[in-house]
Amino acid sequence: MRTGFALLLAALMLAGCGGEQGGAPAGGDSAAQDAAAPDAAAVGTGKAVDGPVKVAFVANNPSEFWQIAKAGTAQAAEELGCEVEFKIPADGSAQTQQQIVEDLIARGVSGIAISPCAPEHQTEMLNRAAAQVNLITQDSDAPQSDRACYIGTNNYEAGTAAGELLKEVLPEGGEIMLFVGSMDAQNARDRKKGIEEAIEGTDITIIDTRTDRGDRMQAIANVQDGLVANPGLDCLVGLWSYNGPAILNGVRDSGKLGDVSIVCFDEEDETLQGIKDGHIYGTIVQQPYEFGYQSVYLLTDLAKGDTSGVPEDQQIFIPVRTIKQHNVDEFISEMEQLLDQS
Amino acid sequence: MRKALGLSGFLLVLVGLTVGWEVAQTGSTRFATAANLRNLLTYVGLFGILSLGQAFVIITGGIDLSVGSLVCLLGILAAMLMDAGAGWSPWLVLPAMLALAALVGGYHGLLVTKLRIQPFVVTLCGLFLYRGVARLAASDSTQGFGTAYDGLKWFGRGTLYDLVRGEGPMLPGTSWETALDCVPAPFLIMLFLAVLVGAYLHWSPHGRHLFALGANEEGARFSGVRTDSLKVLAYVLCSLLCGAGGLLLAFKSNSLQPTMFGNLYELYAIAGAVLGGCSLRGGSGNVVGIVLGVAIIRILSNMVNILGIPSQVEYIVLGGAILVGVCIDELVGRQARSRARARV
Numbered sequence: 001m002r003t004g005f006a007l008l009l010a011a012l013m014l015a016g017c018g019g020e021q022g023g024a025p026a027g028g029d030s031a032a033q034d035a036a037a038p039d040a041a042a043v044g045t046g047k048a049v050d051g052p053v054k055v056a057f058v059a060n061n062p063s064e065f066w067q068i069a070k071a072g073t074a075q076a077a078e079e080l081g082c083e084v085e086f087k088i089p090a091d092g093s094a095q096t097q098q099q100i101v102e103d104l105i106a107r108g109v110s111g112i113a114i115s116p117c118a119p120e121h122q123t124e125m126l127n128r129a130a131a132q133v134n135l136i137t138q139d140s141d142a143p144q145s146d147r148a149c150y151i152g153t154n155n156y157e158a159g160t161a162a163g164e165l166l167k168e169v170l171p172e173g174g175e176i177m178l179f180v181g182s183m184d185a186q187n188a189r190d191r192k193k194g195i196e197e198a199i200e201g202t203d204i205t206i207i208d209t210r211t212d213r214g215d216r217m218q219a220i221a222n223v224q225d226g227l228v229a230n231p232g233l234d235c236l237v238g239l240w241s242y243n244g245p246a247i248l249n250g251v252r253d254s255g256k257l258g259d260v261s262i263v264c265f266d267e268e269d270e271t272l273q274g275i276k277d278g279h280i281y282g283t284i285v286q287q288p289y290e291f292g293y294q295s296v297y298l299l300t301d302l303a304k305g306d307t308s309g310v311p312e313d314q315q316i317f318i319p320v321r322t323i324k325q326h327n328v329d330e331f332i333s334e335m336e337q338l339l340d341q342s
Numbered sequence: 343m344r345k346a347l348g349l350s351g352f353l354l355v356l357v358g359l360t361v362g363w364e365v366a367q368t369g370s371t372r373f374a375t376a377a378n379l380r381n382l383l384t385y386v387g388l389f390g391i392l393s394l395g396q397a398f399v400i401i402t403g404g405i406d407l408s409v410g411s412l413v414c415l416l417g418i419l420a421a422m423l424m425d426a427g428a429g430w431s432p433w434l435v436l437p438a439m440l441a442l443a444a445l446v447g448g449y450h451g452l453l454v455t456k457l458r459i460q461p462f463v464v465t466l467c468g469l470f471l472y473r474g475v476a477r478l479a480a481s482d483s484t485q486g487f488g489t490a491y492d493g494l495k496w497f498g499r500g501t502l503y504d505l506v507r508g509e510g511p512m513l514p515g516t517s518w519e520t521a522l523d524c525v526p527a528p529f530l531i532m533l534f535l536a537v538l539v540g541a542y543l544h545w546s547p548h549g550r551h552l553f554a555l556g557a558n559e560e561g562a563r564f565s566g567v568r569t570d571s572l573k574v575l576a577y578v579l580c581s582l583l584c585g586a587g588g589l590l591l592a593f594k595s596n597s598l599q600p601t602m603f604g605n606l607y608e609l610y611a612i613a614g615a616v617l618g619g620c621s622l623r624g625g626s627g628n629v630v631g632i633v634l635g636v637a638i639i640r641i642l643s644n645m646v647n648i649l650g651i652p653s654q655v656e657y658i659v660l661g662g663a664i665l666v667g668v669c670i671d672e673l674v675g676r677q678a679r680s681r682a683r684a685r686v
Contacts, residue, residue, distance in 0.1 A: 062482030062601060090477070092601065211653040214602050216595050217388075218643075224381040225647030229372050242484075245597045253384075253499050253594075254377065255512035255523075270597060273489060 053082040055299040056104045057292060058114040060140065061092030064339075065241070065266070065288050069139075071338040072292025080300050085109060094118045098125045105132050111299035113151070113291075115139035119186075134302040138291045140187070141315070148302065149310045151294050153286040154317045155187040159194015161320050162263055165282045166195065166204055166235060169261045173203020174234030177226050179243045181214040191239050191265065207233070216242050223250025233260055235281075241266030244283060248274045267323070267335065275328045282324040285331070289338055290318045345619040348674065349634035352667055356638060360645045373648045376520045380501060382637075382644050387528030388498070388591050390636040392607060393614030394532070394539050395583030397632050398576040400615050401543070401556045403624025404454060404461030406577070408446075408468030409584050409611050413604035415476040416443060416585050417592030421485035432494060436589060443585025444578050446472070451574030469608070477600040485598045498593030500527045528590050532633075535583065540629035552576060557625030584611075614639055617664050619671070638667070 057073050059066040070086050077084040085104060089096035094117045104112055111134035116122045119142035126145035129135050134148060141150040166176060178195070180188045196206065207230060212218040223246060227233060236251065238244045244264030248271070251257055262280040264271055274280035294316065301309045323331050357374070364371045372378060392409055399406045416439045423430040446468070453464045487495065496504060503514050503523035514523040543549035554562040555569050563569045591607075592598055618635025620627035642663050646656045 062477070063599075064483050067483075088482075090482070208650055209653075210647065215605060216597055216599065216602065217591065220595065221381070221385060221643070222647055222653070225378070225644055228375060228378040228381065229648045229650060231372070242597060242599065245486075249499075249594075249596060254381070255514075257512060268484070268597070269488070270486070 053080070053111075053300050053303040054085070054109045055082060055111045055296060055303065056085040056087060056109045056113070057138075057295055058097060058100055058104075058112060059086075059088045060097070060115040060117045062088050062090060063241075065286075068335065068338050069288035069292035072289035072294075073296050074292075075289075076293045076296035076300075080296065082296065082300050084296055089117070092117055094122050094125075097122070101125065101129050105129060109133060110303040111135070113138045113295035113299060115152075116142045120144070134299055136295060136298060136302075138295050139288070147314075148307075149298060149314045149316060151291055151298065151316045152318060153187075153320055155190035156194040156197075157317070158265065158284050158286070158320045159191035159196075160198045161194075161284045161322055162191065162237065162265065163195045163198020165263045165284070165322065165324075166199055166237070167202060169235055169263065169281050170202075170204050173205075175205055175207050175230065175232055176235040176237055177207055177230065177233055178209040178237045178239055179219060179222055179226075179247060180209065180211055180239035181219075181243070182211050183209065188239050195237065212243075212246075216246055219243055219246035220250045220253070223247050224254050227251070227254045227256055227260070235261040235263060238262070238264035241268050241271075244268055244271035244274070244280065248279060251279070267331070272323070272328055272332055275323060275325055278325060282322055285321050285323055287318050287321065294318070344674075344678070345628055345671065346630040346634060348671060349618065349631055349638065349667075352670075353634055353638050353641065356641055356645070356663075360641075360649065363649060373645065376514075376524050378644070378648065379524045380526055382640055383524065383529040384499065384501075384526040384594070385640045385644075386633075386637045387526055387530070387532040388587060388594060389607075389610055389614060389640065390532040390633055391528075391535055391583055391587030391590065392611035393618065393632050393636045394535055394629070395580040395587065396608075396611040397539070397543075397615045397618075397620050397627050397629070398552070398583075399461065399580045400612070400620040400622060401552055401624060401627045402573050402576045403556045403559070403622075404573075404576070405465065405612065405622065406450070406468075406580050406584075407462065407465040407608050408450070408472055409580075409608035410604040410606055411469045411472035411476070411608075412443065412446060412581060412584050413588030413591060413607055414598070414600065415472040415479075416588045417595075417598050417603060418476045418480050418485050418600055420589060420592060421487055421598055422480060424487065424491065425485070426488070426490065432491065439589060440582060440585045443581045443588075447578035447581025447584075448574060450581065451577030454577065455570040455573050473600070476603075480600045482600050485600070486596045487593070488596075491593075495593045495596065497527050497531065498590040498595075501525055502527075502530075528594070531586075531590065535586070536629050536633055539583075543627070543629060548572070553625055553627075555624075610639065613660075613664055617667055639664070 066088055073084045073086055087100045089100060097117055101112060112129060113136045115138055116126065119140060122142060123145045126135060126142055126147060130146040136149045136151060137147045138151045141152065178192060183189060210222040210226060212222050219242065223236060236247045238247045245268050247262050251260060257279055264280060264283045267283065267285045271280060271283050275283060298309045360373045361371045364373055396406055396409065420435050420439050422428060423435045424432055450464050450468065453459050454461050501523045502525040503519055506522060514520045551562065551567045551572055555567055555572055559569055614636035615632050616622065617638060618632035642660050643656060646659055
């Protein structure tokens with residue numbers, strides 16, 4: 001019994017270490033902690049600092065999306081001559097984010113741009129951080145917290161853009177179905193609302209929304225079942241990034257490629273390939289590169305005490321882009337360049 | 343046998359209720375169509391293989407919680423090695439993955455038999471370890487086979503119709519073609535494996551020893567059964583089947599996210615085996631029952647989608663139906679036992 005428990009503990013610790021290694025981009029932790037002492041004084045006296053600025057960017061979970069954001073932070077850091085710590089919570093949990101933020105503050109960063117995993121439950125943590133350093137949110141907002149500003153996509157606008165695509169695909173109207181991991185997430189709700197508003201007054205109707213809890217196998221099954229349950233379906237819409245490839249796979253396995261249209265969000269490889277092949281009509285992409293780039297610029301300004309970059313409504317929206325067959329190649333080579341940089 | 347009959351009954355009631363409900367609501371059925379049968383059998387095949395593997399360990403009185411993570415690790419590694427960048431041959435990679443799976447199973451078995459660590463703990467550690475390794479190997483980025491290996495992907499998602507289709511239309515035309523389209527490759531593979539597993543469990547002396555060992559380990563050992571090596575073998579077979587199922591799942595999904603792929607699949611595997619009549623106390627289980635158990639679970643999930651029941655309800659339907667099934671089984675079994683006793 002005791003051996004079993006010890007082994008379990010060891011495994012848990014191993015898992016924890018592995019996770020942290022995956023998240024930390026570079027640099028020894030102990031060295032950074034040693035260097036934290038002089039910076040800590042600056043944190044104590046106020047949020048504005050002199051000398052080289054050190055800021056941090058905290059993602060919400062591991063994915064390629066954040067590699068592109070990282071390229072943006074690196075570019076801005078190079079232009080400004082500042083230092084950026086890029087952190088990814090390996091398990092995508094609020095708990096790990098809190099740990100990361102506490103560590104970053106201890107190490108003396110002057111500002112943090114974070115994509116909160118569970119904004120409504122993290123207010124206290126965010127406020128505590130905002131009291132010590134410049135805090136902005138990016139990608140996902142926490143409007144009820146003391147964050148100085150939000151930089152990210154307006155998902156409602158992204159939904160509207162998808163709605164415009166639907167109107168192009170189905171000028172005569174038709175039946176569409178939405179697929180997403182979970183409707184709890186604010187971005188899913190906003191995207192759906194945007195689509196609904198855009199297709200209002202047309203003959204396009206949303207007949208159902210199926211969720212898959214983030215399980216891609218279930219996402220494919222939902223698509224296959226949806227096609228069986230609704231033979232009159234005209235277009236399938238994937239709200240989260242993996243739903244695009246899942247729809248493509250489900251439609252292909254049902255032998256219905258070419259019979260139904262597909263519209264989706266984000267830029268998974270298979271989605272882009274599907275657009276190239278003409279199986280997917282179009283996708284709405286965000287610009288994570290800009291999230292990273294603009295976050296670092298804003299945090300550097302704030303570190304110097306310059307708040308002119310923060311608009312009155314404390315929200316900076318990065319516009320979405322619509323990728324269709326005519327501009328997909330150009331977009332792919334752009335992405336490859338950015339990923340090479342990071 | 344009684345169990346298999348009961349499960350068939352449960353399955354028929356479920357199908358009857360679904361079709362009845364559909365017909366009452368819309369006047370026609372989408373559930374009982376060829377396209378839906380094809381989809382259903384594909385998933386019964388994919389998940390059935392995992393449950394068959396799980397059954398070996400459950401029959402010994404153990405449990406394997408590492409299935410989902412092992413599925414993830416093997417799928418991710420296979421995708422990474424066969425990727426255009428690494429460019430290893432599938433002839434090398436796939437056998438290597440199965441060998442790795444067997445190795446993992448062997449190590450589980452040795453820890454359970456030689457170090458006497460509980461199976462729950464050994465495989466719980468596996469659950470963390472293998473997912474961690476998969477994430478580290480892939481640096482948390484999504485892996486897949488891209489547009490390559492269409493032939494291999496057929497094993498995960500194709501049907502017999504694909505073999506005769508040639509350059510013909512995607513959808514079957516004649517009724518003969520439709521019938522072929524209702525036989526998915528993963529389902530055939532699962533049936534083949536089920537026959538092997540059934541022959542081993544129910545017709546070989548090894549199988550009888552495995553049941554004896556699960557029911558009463560001491561007793562089996564004193565009657566000359568080599569319990570330790572038999573147990574290790576059960577873990578090896580479990581992981582091996584898990585590897586085979588995992589690779590097929592990877593071909594079907596083709597988009598493997600290290601943090602999510604295979605998540606909770608160990609629980610589906612256990613649920614299929616338990617609903618199919620495997621007792622977690624060990625010593626009982628039946629291959630026909632397991633296949634039926636898996637089929638029931640997949641039908642429940644499919645039914646939620648076809649009837650347009652909100653996705654959130656899926657787990658309620660799943661948990662509720664399995665619970666009802668297991669309870670009925672227990673009550674009927676008790677009655678049968680008391681009647682048998684009364685006769686004596």
